[in-house]
Amino acid sequence: MACSSLRLSFKLNLSSFLANKHKSSVNKTCFIHSNVLKTDYRKIIDPKYNKGTAFTHKERQILNIIGLYPSCQRTEEEQLYAVYTNFKAKKTSIDRYIYLRSLRARQERLYYRFVIERIEDVMPIVYTPTVGTVCQQFSQLYYTSMGLYVSKYDKGYMTHVLNNWPEVDIRAVCVTDGERILGLGDLGANGMGISVGKLDLYTALGKIPPQYLLPVVLDVGTNNQQLLCDPMYIGVREERCRGQEYDDLVHEFVESVVKTFGVQTLIHFEDFATPNAFRFIKKYKNDYCCINDDIQGTASCGLGGFLAVEHITRKPLNEHIIMFVGAGSAALGIGKLLVKELISRKMNVEDAVRNVYFIDVDGIITKSRQKFVIPDLKQFAKDMPPEKSLEKLVDTLKPSILVGATGQGGIFTENIIRSMAKNHKHPAILACSNPTHKAECTAEQAYNFTEGRALFASGSPFPPVVVGGKRITPTQANNAFAFPGVALGTLCTKPHTITDDVFLVTAHAIAEYAREFQPNDNVLYPPVKEAANVAFRVGVAVAKHVIQSGAATIYPIPKDIVKHIKDYQYFTDVGTALPSVWPYPEMTRFPMPKTNE
Numbered sequence: 001m002a003c004s005s006l007r008l009s010f011k012l013n014l015s016s017f018l019a020n021k022h023k024s025s026v027n028k029t030c031f032i033h034s035n036v037l038k039t040d041y042r043k044i045i046d047p048k049y050n051k052g053t054a055f056t057h058k059e060r061q062i063l064n065i066i067g068l069y070p071s072c073q074r075t076e077e078e079q080l081y082a083v084y085t086n087f088k089a090k091k092t093s094i095d096r097y098i099y100l101r102s103l104r105a106r107q108e109r110l111y112y113r114f115v116i117e118r119i120e121d122v123m124p125i126v127y128t129p130t131v132g133t134v135c136q137q138f139s140q141l142y143y144t145s146m147g148l149y150v151s152k153y154d155k156g157y158m159t160h161v162l163n164n165w166p167e168v169d170i171r172a173v174c175v176t177d178g179e180r181i182l183g184l185g186d187l188g189a190n191g192m193g194i195s196v197g198k199l200d201l202y203t204a205l206g207k208i209p210p211q212y213l214l215p216v217v218l219d220v221g222t223n224n225q226q227l228l229c230d231p232m233y234i235g236v237r238e239e240r241c242r243g244q245e246y247d248d249l250v251h252e253f254v255e256s257v258v259k260t261f262g263v264q265t266l267i268h269f270e271d272f273a274t275p276n277a278f279r280f281i282k283k284y285k286n287d288y289c290c291i292n293d294d295i296q297g298t299a300s301c302g303l304g305g306f307l308a309v310e311h312i313t314r315k316p317l318n319e320h321i322i323m324f325v326g327a328g329s330a331a332l333g334i335g336k337l338l339v340k341e342l343i344s345r346k347m348n349v350e351d352a353v354r355n356v357y358f359i360d361v362d363g364i365i366t367k368s369r370q371k372f373v374i375p376d377l378k379q380f381a382k383d384m385p386p387e388k389s390l391e392k393l394v395d396t397l398k399p400s401i402l403v404g405a406t407g408q409g410g411i412f413t414e415n416i417i418r419s420m421a422k423n424h425k426h427p428a429i430l431a432c433s434n435p436t437h438k439a440e441c442t443a444e445q446a447y448n449f450t451e452g453r454a455l456f457a458s459g460s461p462f463p464p465v466v467v468g469g470k471r472i473t474p475t476q477a478n479n480a481f482a483f484p485g486v487a488l489g490t491l492c493t494k495p496h497t498i499t500d501d502v503f504l505v506t507a508h509a510i511a512e513y514a515r516e517f518q519p520n521d522n523v524l525y526p527p528v529k530e531a532a533n534v535a536f537r538v539g540v541a542v543a544k545h546v547i548q549s550g551a552a553t554i555y556p557i558p559k560d561i562v563k564h565i566k567d568y569q570y571f572t573d574v575g576t577a578l579p580s581v582w583p584y585p586e587m588t589r590f591p592m593p594k595t596n597e
């Protein structure tokens with residue numbers, strides 16, 4: 001009934017508007033109207049402002065777009081319902097990804113509202129694991145740029161290239177050179193998918209307005225032979241440039257970002273190969289506002305999980321035996337932050353590293369190693385005979401926390417997991433590698449081989465597992481709990497640099513949230529549906545820390561930091577957002593057609 005009367009009034013409005021329009025006898029006015037129609041339509045199709053069928057009749061009148069949309073007028077909730085129905089109807093994850101990208105290209109706010117409201121369904125699509133497959137197929141799926149491609153051939157002109165991006169006010173740049181995309185290796189320029197995915201979470205979780213964000217691929221070639229031979233490959237079809245030439249390109253890029261968008265622009269390095277990742281963050285972190293998510297974001301997420309283990313097992317962290325399998329950016333990042341945490345508890349370095357072991361492809365890292373690709377690894381080297389077998393090492397060293405960051409799916413075997421279960425009531429197993437098939441073990445294996453006692457978390461999501469009649473929902477150990485909040489806290493306070501302390505603060509905020517949210521559960525992280533609240537908690541903690549440490553450059557310093565952050569955040573309610581951001585005041589100069597409203 002309500003629906004039909006609504007339809008009737010819409011009909012009346014429409015016909016009276018049309019009648020008025022036809023009555024107009026001044027040709028000049030008609031001429032202006034038709035011109036306006038054309039210009040307005042171009043404005044309307046800007047995805048930032050487009051409301052699609054949610055434009056009200058009145059808005060359609062003002063904007064001269066009557067007839068350009070079907071006559072139904074949907075509420076945003078109805079639009080979301082339509083989007084969800086379409087999303088669910090897609091048969092594959094890739095199809096869902098493509099559908100969502102096309103939605104974003106049409107109606108940005110609706111897209112973000114959908115992602116925010118359906119984060120559990122959507123995060124596995126726009127982020128790991130689907131984004132991994134997307135990157136592998138990116139050249140085939142390519143239909144529009146999505147971000148900025150800066151190539152080695154832009155050397156000397158990078159500022160110009162950055163200036164070509166249509167938005168002027170850029171506050172964060174996520175850049176990858178595509179050499180280590182998730183655990184999938186070198187995907188060259190196809191890595192754009194990862195920069196886009198990370199920044200999508202800036203908005204979906206950190207609620208950072210998307211117009212401030214710029215995804216970038218720094219295309220320096222690829223050593224992926226398959227891509228080099230692929231006629232559809234979108235990137236520079238050459239071997240990667242290395243050495244000084246490569247470093248100079250990265251340096252020009254960093255400098256150009258600052259020159260183009262300002263010194264407080266957050267530069268987020270993502271999925272660079274490990275030695276480069278460490279080299280660049282060391283080189284730039286004291287002079288630029290930058291983070292390496294794979295090292296620092298993962299570190300705070302990992303340490304957050306360790307703090308949860310400490311809480312659940314009621315055993316101090318330094319008494320745990322911690323074994324990192326994999327010695328790349330993720331593992332070493334967590335190890336280093338762990339040491340920082342223990343030092344902050346008045347422990348010396350020797351005591352802090354005593355129970356921390358690293359294992360790489362050549363076995364346990366011992367003092368007899370001649371060469372450390374990453375010098376920071378040396379502090380964890382042990383005075384013991386070399387050993388390659390992971391099973392033997394787990395048997396003899398009896399780790400209570402086992403962290404996998406190897407990119408080698410399945411290397412936590414049944415024997416390894418059972419051995420941990422034998423020695424500990426709640427063995428902690430973090431299978432951090434992404435995407436899903438690269439996880440060191442599955443949730444099912446971790447829970448089944450420990451009678452459900454494991455404190456398990458993984459980088460990519462796993463479905464719930466039933467063990468002994470009990471349903472256990474695994475949590476995700478993913479830097480998505482860290483970087484959106486770090487970015488939020490940083491962008492709201494504008495420090496010139498981001499210190500390591502920020503990541504300690506982040507780890508504690510994540511652990512604190514998990515404790516508060518599930519005080520009685522043996523889980524390491526909050527559920528994904530809480531990820532936006534975690535980002536907010538982290539954002540507030542980081543902002544407070546930046547202000548207290550005197551590094552904030554916003555003046556006056558806000559008294560109410562929570563309000564300050566909330567004011568900054570993006571809101572997706574199109575109905576209320578439109579008037580305040582509507583950028584074309586000149587349109588109000590044209591008289592509004594009379595209606596019966």
Ligand SMILES: O=C([O-])CC(=O)C(=O)O
Pocket residue numbers: 127128181182183271293294433434459478479
């Ligand atoms: O993107 C993710 O899911 C986590 C991450 O940074 C990586 O695996 O490189």
Ligand SMILES: [Mg+2]
Pocket residue numbers: 182270271293294
């Ligand atoms: Mg990464």
